Amino acid sequence: MSAKRPSSPENVSRVYTVSQAERLRDLCGPHHRNLALLETRLKQHGLRAESQGGGIRLDGTEEGVSIAEAALAEFERRLRNGSEPTEMELDGALQAALSPSQSFNALKGLRKPVTAMTRGQARYIELLSQPDNALVFGVGPAGTGKTFLAVATGVAELQAGLRQRLIVTRPAVEAGEKLGFLPGTLEEKVDPYMLPIWDSLRELMGQEQMERRMLRGEIEVAPIAFMRGRTLKNAFVIVDEAQNTTVAQMKMVLTRLGRDSRMVVTGDPDQVDLPGSQASGLKHALKILDHVEGIVTHRLTAADVVRHGLVSRIIDAYAAAGES
Structure with a gap:
């Protein structure tokens, strides 16, 4: 040393x-x-x-x-x-x-315990762990763990029997959500847009248990378009990449929340990929739902970005060399 x-x-x-x-x-x-x-x-x-x-x-x-x-x-x-x-x-x-x-509590009942790495994550886990928070907005830049921690909370509640289903949905902007025009089965069409979610589920519960629960209908991962007309009862619902929902899509998915269900909406309002001048449903919802009872918003920042140790050393080396 x-x-x-x-x-x-x-x-x-x-x-x-x-x-x-x-x-x-x-x-x-x-x-x-x-x-x-x-x-x-x-x-x-x-x-x-x-x-x-x-x-x-x-x-x-x-x-x-x-x-x-x-x-x-x-x-x-x-x-x-x-x-x-x-x-x-x-x-x-x-x-x-x-x-x-600040309490740094771990999410348990998972393949491995998940513990906050930053103060912002610790507070986010606190909010996610409170069952009275029926709707939680978790917003912030990429790498802050906003989606992974939401999925971890949903898996923990599913494993504990607090919810009967875990439903994860996100807009497939790249395909315009017109998935019928893509070749292959529904799973093949959806997979490229849902891969980060599958990766998180595998890490949190293992491939075998994930597949078993999927077959029983306890886990569902699908585009927002497939939420229309449904009432999601006794479920932990995650709306991911919500900055790429339209205002109409956001209203539609928020009103799908049924009895004994909770919902977490995650996204980065600064990274909207909607075509043209369409307004972001996430930005709109954050504005109009700010003071609605039962809804909480937690904002993660660049200070909550968790990187591999090697990445930090690479950044330090570039900084020492005077390069941005």
Whole structure:
């Protein structure tokens, strides 16, 4: 690891003890990469972290060492609950340590627990987990987890028996939703536009269970056009890529909500792909439904974008080279 930092009156040194050698390896990461990430994130506190005996020695300011201890404790808790020992998970643990007043609860009942990586995600999960929130708008840029966390909540409610069905719908703008003009079966026509949803479902519940529940009609993934004329009862409904719905489509799908159902609408109002000058149904709904009782809106930002650790290092390298 890094060279030892010269001691000073302002600095402290403590050892974070880890009882299991395997857990210590997971906390440190390959080639101590996780410790290097911790140092980078807390460099303003002069933090140095190195594996030492049965623990991790932390040197730096009192505040920096305390934050590092809290982050390692949260990271270790996540690992015990089944999370992977990745840099992204450590970043999420650090966010939790930096936000002690914000609850970072995990969504359970899934193939692996899903825990927030940012403060914005933590608040989003809180809102999604409250059954009284019958309609939740989750908006923000790509990479913030707005759709994945919505799907994870829907899967968790399905697994727990709180809902009988999970329905995910999104506009197929590229095909103008005139899917009848495309070759192949309905599944073949729909799949290119629904692939991100299938990927999320496979990750959250596994291929076998996903297929079994689909065959029983408990999971449905379809374009918005297929929602017309229906009442969606006892279901967890997700409207994805909602910025590409028209005003009429948005009104239609919102009014499909039936008894004992919940709906989550996700999208990025700044990335509308509708042809011509058509108004975005998401933008319109956010404006007119702002103060309607039972509807909540959560806005994720660029600060909630979760990237692979390598991407962060690539961005840092370009920044160091003076390139945007």
